[in-house]
Amino acid sequence: MSGWIDKQKNILDFTFSSILRRKGKNIALLLVYTLIVFLLASVMFLTYSIKREASTILKDSPDMIVQKISAGRHDPIPLSYMEKVKGIRGISSAKGRLWGYYYDPITGANYTLMVPDQFSHGPGGIEIGQGVSRVRTTFPGDALDFRTWEGKVMNLEVKRVFSPESELVSSDLILVSGEDFRTLFGGSRDHVTDLVLRVRNPKEIPTIAVKIAELLPDTRIILREEILRTYDAVFSWRGGILILILAGAVLAFIILAWDKASGLSQEERKEIGILKAIGWETSDVLLMKFWEGMAVSLSAFLAGIILAYIHVFFFSSSLFEPVLKGWAVLYPQFRLVPFIDASQVVALFFLTVVPYTVATLIPSWRAATVDPDSVMRA
Amino acid sequence: MRKSTAFLLYILSNIILLAVLGVHSFYQRESAAPGIEEKREMVGRLDLTDLCLFTEANYTRHPTQADGHVAFQDHPASLEHFPSGSLLRPPSKMNRTHVRLDR
Numbered sequence: 001m002s003g004w005i006d007k008q009k010n011i012l013d014f015t016f017s018s019i020l021r022r023k024g025k026n027i028a029l030l031l032v033y034t035l036i037v038f039l040l041a042s043v044m045f046l047t048y049s050i051k052r053e054a055s056t057i058l059k060d061s062p063d064m065i066v067q068k069i070s071a072g073r074h075d076p077i078p079l080s081y082m083e084k085v086k087g088i089r090g091i092s093s094a095k096g097r098l099w100g101y102y103y104d105p106i107t108g109a110n111y112t113l114m115v116p117d118q119f120s121h122g123p124g125g126i127e128i129g130q131g132v133s134r135v136r137t138t139f140p141g142d143a144l145d146f147r148t149w150e151g152k153v154m155n156l157e158v159k160r161v162f163s164p165e166s167e168l169v170s171s172d173l174i175l176v177s178g179e180d181f182r183t184l185f186g187g188s189r190d191h192v193t194d195l196v197l198r199v200r201n202p203k204e205i206p207t208i209a210v211k212i213a214e215l216l217p218d219t220r221i222i223l224r225e226e227i228l229r230t231y232d233a234v235f236s237w238r239g240g241i242l243i244l245i246l247a248g249a250v251l252a253f254i255i256l257a258w259d260k261a262s263g264l265s266q267e268e269r270k271e272i273g274i275l276k277a278i279g280w281e282t283s284d285v286l287l288m289k290f291w292e293g294m295a296v297s298l299s300a301f302l303a304g305i306i307l308a309y310i311h312v313f314f315f316s317s318s319l320f321e322p323v324l325k326g327w328a329v330l331y332p333q334f335r336l337v338p339f340i341d342a343s344q345v346v347a348l349f350f351l352t353v354v355p356y357t358v359a360t361l362i363p364s365w366r367a368a369t370v371d372p373d374s375v376m377r378a
Numbered sequence: 379m380r381k382s383t384a385f386l387l388y389i390l391s392n393i394i395l396l397a398v399l400g401v402h403s404f405y406q407r408e409s410a411a412p413g414i415e416e417k418r419e420m421v422g423r424l425d426l427t428d429l430c431l432f433t434e435a436n437y438t439r440h441p442t443q444a445d446g447h448v449a450f451q452d453h454p455a456s457l458e459h460f461p462s463g464s465l466l467r468p469p470s471k472m473n474r475t476h477v478r479l480d481r
Contacts, residue, residue, distance in 0.1 A: 012382035020381075054429055056414055060422030065443070074443075097425055101436050110433050112440075116424055131430070162420075165413035169420055171430040172439070194443075196425045227427050227442040295385060302392035309399050313406070328433045337410040338403035 008291075011284065015291045018271065030300055032256065037304025037352055038311070039249045044344050045312040045336075046320065052339035054231035057169060058224075062196035063205055065097075065222040066212060074220075076191035081216055085195060088211050090204045096192030098181050102146065102174070107135045109329040113185075115178045123179045125159040131171030131330040133161045149186040156180060164333070171332035253352065272364065286365060293360030297353040305345065313338045 019026045066085065068077035079096055086094045098115040111132055121127070126144065138144055138158055146154045162170040182189065199205050209221045272285055311319060316335055325331045420426065428440045437444035 009380065009382040012385060013380055016381035016385060050429075050431075053414065057417045057421055057429070058427070060418050061427045062425050065427065067443070095425075101439070110435070110439065112430075114424060129430070131433075163416065166417050166420055168429055168431075169417045169426055172433045173424075173430070175424075222427075222442060230442045231429065298389065299385075299392075302389065302396065306392065306395055306399065309403075313403070324431075326432060326434050326438075330433045332430050337414065338406050340400075340403055 008287075011288050012291050012295075015288050015295065018288070019292060019295065022267075026296065029256065030296055032252065033296065033300035033352075033356070034304045034307070036249045036253045036256075037301050037348070038307045040246065040348060040352075041305050041308030041345075042311050042317065042320070043246060044348065045308055045338075045340065046317050048341045048344065049312065049336040049339045051232055053168070053337055055228055058227055058231065061224050061227055063199045063202070063224050064197040064209060064212075066195040066197065066216070067220045067222065068194075069218060069220050074194075076187060077194055077219070079190050079192060081219070082192075082195050084215055085197065085212055088208055088215070090199055090201060090208050091197050092200045093198040095196055097194050097196050098178060099193050100181075100185055102184070104136075105147075107329055109135050109172070111172050111174050111330075113174045113176055113181065115181045116175050119175060119177050121159045121177070123177045124155075124157060125177070126156045126180075127160040127162065127173075127175040128158055129162050129170040129173040130164050130167050131332055132174060133158075134333075135330050146184055148184050154180070154184060167332040167334045172330050256356070282365075282369060286361060289360050289364035290357060293357035294353070297356040301349060301353050305348075309338070312336060 066077065066081070068075045068081070077096070082094050082096055085091065095117070100113055102111045102113050103109075104111060109132075119125075128138065128144070132144075133139060136144060140158050140160060143155050143157050146156060148154050156176065162173065176184070197208075199208055205223060205225075209223060212219065212221055275285055275288075276282070311317060313336055316333075317324070427442050430439070432438035
């Protein structure tokens with residue numbers, strides 16, 4: 001066993017001497033390879049982490065949301081619809097939600113305004129998210145001005161700012177009383193934004209959804225399962241601008257592997273010829289080339305994965321922030337929880353290290369089986 | 379020091395660092411549990427349906443509540459123009475080639 005280890009170490013020493021003879025090319029190769037792994041792993045960690053957190057946080061979202069659709073657009077729903085729905089067996093609770101968006105012309109930010117079931121502050125008071133507090137530099141005791149639907153100015157006092165830990169769901173949220181909501185947006189008191197339903201037995205949800213669709217044909221029903229699947233699909237590898245980043249990275253990697261697989265340089269062929277001439281077996285030459293490929297790919301893979309983890313979970317994917325932030329004025333500040341899918345890391349290993357190592361071996365095998373005399377004379 | 383020894387030490391130190399990051403991720407998940415629970419409680423209490431990720435437009439802020447044509451609602455020829463629209467896929471129920479606008 002120790003003899004075998006010594007042999008591997010000796011071959012490794014020779015391999016590194018060979019690599020260092022082409023220092024510039026191999027360092028460039030290592031850096032590009034590390035960058036590709038870093039990019040792929042960063043996207044992988046970011047998307048999986050958000051998907052896991054979304055699926056955990058949104059588990060308690062309503063079982064069903066009923067929206068009224070009019071001329072293809074979302075319309076306020078009459079409260080009488082709620083009375084009709086309450087009669088369906090299996091529904092444990094049905095209530096109307098009052099919520100909407102407010103565009104703040106001072107900052108250019110969009111806020112989500114909502115009326116909670118219980119609001120202890122009453123008219124004149126609001127609770128705001130960290131993002132609102134940040135863009136307006138507003139804290140408990142300060143006042144925020146809103147422009148009502150009639151063009152009048154309405155002054156509301158900030159009673160509380162939500163915790164930073166809740167930014168992922170509350171950053172742009174403003175909780176107001178029902179009275180203030182109606183003063184701000186108008187609308188009939190007989191209508192709400194939509195209905196939220198809770199069902200006793202989750203297995204009955206599809207059946208109840210069908211009944212509601214028949215009872216209220218001008219409504220659209222959104223199930224919690226669809227909410228969770230939407231966030232499962234968000235940042236999916238198959239969608240959006242991230243595929244462009246991945247496609248660029250994968251293409252760069254294919255070019256690298258192709259460069260390796262398409263053949264050795266004259267110098268490398270001569271080196272193999274000399275080794276064969278001085279007594280190296282074909283298997284020893286292949287072992288040397290294996291270690292060469294493995295040294296570069298394994299070093300790049302480990303460095304890329306570590307840097308990706310630090311980038312995503314210590315620096316909150318700061319390199320992707322311009323893409324993620326888009327044109328939003330209000331952007332939540334949160335640190336992602338490091339949920340790691342080990343199967344994805346293993347898949348990345350087999351997609352990067354193994355093909356590259358094999359791509360290094362193929363031309364070496366061809367060169368190692370040719371007569372060393374003809375190779376050295378070429 | 380032999381080159382092979384230096385390489386093996388490099389690999390070993392990376393593996394140790396990966397193990398340390400693995401332990402870090404475990405403890406981070408543990409310490410993030412109260413925050414996740416707080417968010418989950420907020421979702422249940424306020425009947426929230428979406429994460430606050432993209433606040434550019436109503437359909438990027440609440441993608442689960444958006445209908446099929448809302449991205450193009452500004453005028454009949456308007457195209458999706460917010461950067462977030464390129465990150466968000468349509469809701470899963472809209473994988474068909476058309477959308478029923480009355481649903």
